[in-house]
Amino acid sequence: MAPSDISAARRNFLRLLAASPLVSAIGLPAVLEALQQAKPLARKKVTPPVAVTPKDALITAASEAVDVMDFEAVARKNLLPAHWAYMATGVDEDATIKANHEGFSRYQLRMRPLVDFSKLDMSIQLFGRKWDTPIVLCPVAAQKGFHTEGEKGTAKAARAKGHLMCLSNQTSTSVEDVNAARGEPVWFQLYARPDFAGTTQIVKRAEAAGCPVLVWTVDLIGGSNRETLRRGEGPLGVRAPFCKECHEGRVVPMAQGLPIGGNIERGGGGVFTWDYIKRLRDITKMKLFVKGIQTGEDGELAIRNGLDGVWVSNHGGRAGESLRPTIDSLPEVAAAIGGRMPVIVDSGVRHGTDIFKALALGATAVGVGRPQVWSLAAFGQEGVEAMLDILRRELQMTMRQTGATSIDKITRASIIDRMRLG
Numbered sequence: 001m002a003p004s005d006i007s008a009a010r011r012n013f014l015r016l017l018a019a020s021p022l023v024s025a026i027g028l029p030a031v032l033e034a035l036q037q038a039k040p041l042a043r044k045k046v047t048p049p050v051a052v053t054p055k056d057a058l059i060t061a062a063s064e065a066v067d068v069m070d071f072e073a074v075a076r077k078n079l080l081p082a083h084w085a086y087m088a089t090g091v092d093e094d095a096t097i098k099a100n101h102e103g104f105s106r107y108q109l110r111m112r113p114l115v116d117f118s119k120l121d122m123s124i125q126l127f128g129r130k131w132d133t134p135i136v137l138c139p140v141a142a143q144k145g146f147h148t149e150g151e152k153g154t155a156k157a158a159r160a161k162g163h164l165m166c167l168s169n170q171t172s173t174s175v176e177d178v179n180a181a182r183g184e185p186v187w188f189q190l191y192a193r194p195d196f197a198g199t200t201q202i203v204k205r206a207e208a209a210g211c212p213v214l215v216w217t218v219d220l221i222g223g224s225n226r227e228t229l230r231r232g233e234g235p236l237g238v239r240a241p242f243c244k245e246c247h248e249g250r251v252v253p254m255a256q257g258l259p260i261g262g263n264i265e266r267g268g269g270g271v272f273t274w275d276y277i278k279r280l281r282d283i284t285k286m287k288l289f290v291k292g293i294q295t296g297e298d299g300e301l302a303i304r305n306g307l308d309g310v311w312v313s314n315h316g317g318r319a320g321e322s323l324r325p326t327i328d329s330l331p332e333v334a335a336a337i338g339g340r341m342p343v344i345v346d347s348g349v350r351h352g353t354d355i356f357k358a359l360a361l362g363a364t365a366v367g368v369g370r371p372q373v374w375s376l377a378a379f380g381q382e383g384v385e386a387m388l389d390i391l392r393r394e395l396q397m398t399m400r401q402t403g404a405t406s407i408d409k410i411t412r413a414s415i416i417d418r419m420r421l422g
């Protein structure tokens with residue numbers, strides 16, 4: 001307390017004392033003596049329930065994470081520098097990663113208290129299947145490079161927490177084993193290969209494993225200049241001798257038996273246009289998404305080419321240095337789709353408020369990429385579960401505060417675009 005506050009408090013106390021009936025009954029000296037002899041009130045020693053952690057201290061258990069970024073530093077400590085660089089990389093100087101993240105701050109929430117949220121419902125429907133929340137685990141390649149549990153750890157977390165998981169076709173665990181760990185077939189992501197026979201083999205294997213949805217990723221077809229990855233790999237990408245064990249001579253599970261061994265091409269080297277949708281349709285009955293849509297024109301083409309859904313994404317800033325955050329691409333794509341098919345969005349989602357804003361701008365569901373890697377690399381399955389819990393809790397709180405008691409009540413009117421003030 002400041003000295004001026006202390007003397008003001010003292011003056012107030014004396015004024016109260018002078019007006020007290022006790023003083024008129026027994027006299028001021030007797031009251032003062034009684035006060036002096038009185039024992040001070042026993043003070044309870046307050047121990048904070050949890051040690052207050054400085055923002056940059058490393059958490060030591062998944063349960064200590066306050067937000068999803070808390071996993072990032074632990075992942076960095078745990079990972080080989082080259083694996084870290086593979087995860088962290090964007091394109092050129094990584095500015096689209098930053099733009100993705102900052103893009104969300106353009107929108108503000110319109111708070112609506114005094115709404116009964118006792119029956120809050122975060123569920124969504126996708127192709128007749130109900131999901132408890134709109135939070136999706138994006139396809140992320142080579143997860144054994146982040147934790148020995150790999151994709152199985154992520155799948156078990158998705159199962160425990162009831163989330164939709166999309167498996168990368170560059171998975172380090174076979175789709176069959178991931179489905180077994182998930183307890184039901186996951187969605188399957190595809191990088192089309194230059195050889196259609198190879199693509200067909202992968203697609204048919206995913207379908208035979210029961211995967212209900214095929215997500216064709218198209219945003220890397222032109223290639224991506226990943227500077228951070230190249231720097232992390234060391235001069236000219238030379239690997240340490242022990243890296244050979246995983247990187248050389250081994251064929252990733254989904255490429256087994258295919259003419260080109262090793263990693264599946266990421267769609268480079270072939271000629272791919274919208275006509276490819278028909279070719280895929282001819283070899284599978286799975287529902288078909290295209291991942292990497294960023295414009296209204298391509299949203300319209302998605303409708304015209306008979307897709308079942310679009311995934312708005314710039315690959316977490318790994319696909320092109322466009323500097324346009326996906327949260328800014330979303331409205332024009334959603335307008336073109338006009339509610340005729342599901343729209344999933346990802347890139348830069350780190351808080352429940354980000355998910356809420358994406359839903360308000362027309363997304364059906366929202367994906368997370370790097371938070372999945374950070375939490376897996378930090379604590380395996382337990383980490384991914386904790387990460388999902390955090391996002392779910394944050395979204396729930398945001399829905400309560402904005403008076404949106406179900407996902408369909410999250411609308412454009414739930415947020416303000418501060419660039420346009422409306």
Ligand SMILES: Cc1cc2nc3c(=O)[nH]c(=O)nc-3n(C[C@H](O)[C@H](O)[C@H](O)COP(=O)(O)O)c2cc1C
Nearest residue numbers: 087138139140141168217315316347348368369370
């Ligand atoms: C390490 C890593 C691997 C990825 N692998 C794939 C992949 O195999 N297929 C794919 O479609 N997207 C892949 N992505 C992109 C994610 O699916 C997603 O679009 C992106 O991570 C979302 O952005 P965020 O990381 O900011 O959440 C990968 C992303 C990361 C970080």
